[in-house]
Amino acid sequence: MSIEYKAKLVYMVGSDKPVNNCFCRYCDNEWDRIMDELDPDGWMSRLTKFMVVCPDCGCKRCPRATYHEHDCTASNEPGQPLSVYGDFKLDTAWMDTEESL
Numbered sequence: 001m002s003i004e005y006k007a008k009l010v011y012m013v014g015s016d017k018p019v020n021n022c023f024c025r026y027c028d029n030e031w032d033r034i035m036d037e038l039d040p041d042g043w044m045s046r047l048t049k050f051m052v053v054c055p056d057c058g059c060k061r062c063p064r065a066t067y068h069e070h071d072c073t074a075s076n077e078p079g080q081p082l083s084v085y086g087d088f089k090l091d092t093a094w095m096d097t098e099e100s101l
Contacts, residue, residue, distance in 0.1 A: 005067060007031065023051045024068040025084055033094045061085040 007030035009018035017038055018032040035042065040073035054074040063082035064068035070082050080086040 003069070008068060009034070022068050023052065023055050024064070024066060026067045027088065028052060029090045029092065033091075036094060063088070 005026060007027040008020075008022035009027065010021045011018050011072075018031060020027055020075055040101055051060060052065050053060050053086060054065040054072055056064060057061075057074040059065065059074065059076040061076045061078055061083050062073050063080055064072040065080060065088075066084045066088050073080060078085050082088050084090060
């Protein structure tokens with residue numbers, strides 16, 4: 001069974017820019033990607049970052065810190081399945097800044 005990952009981004013009335021309505025790394029990455037497309041020169045607004053931790057256990061390596069619908073393991077062990085510190089890979093291809101000449 002495959003999980004369909006969806007970010008919890010909210011679009012406010014009258015705005016074309018989303019608000020990240022979540023705590024997880026996946027949603028934070030998706031918000032950064034969309035904001036980079038909408039406002040490539042607005043990197044200053046995205047400088048304020050925070051440490052992403054599970055809201056239940058407070059561990060950064062917990063799979064729930066990676067994606068909001070993953071189960072909390074209450075563990076900070078490295079290499080956990082479904083964690084970015086394990087086998088979960090975020091799509092960061094959009095971060096490539098090198099342009100072909």
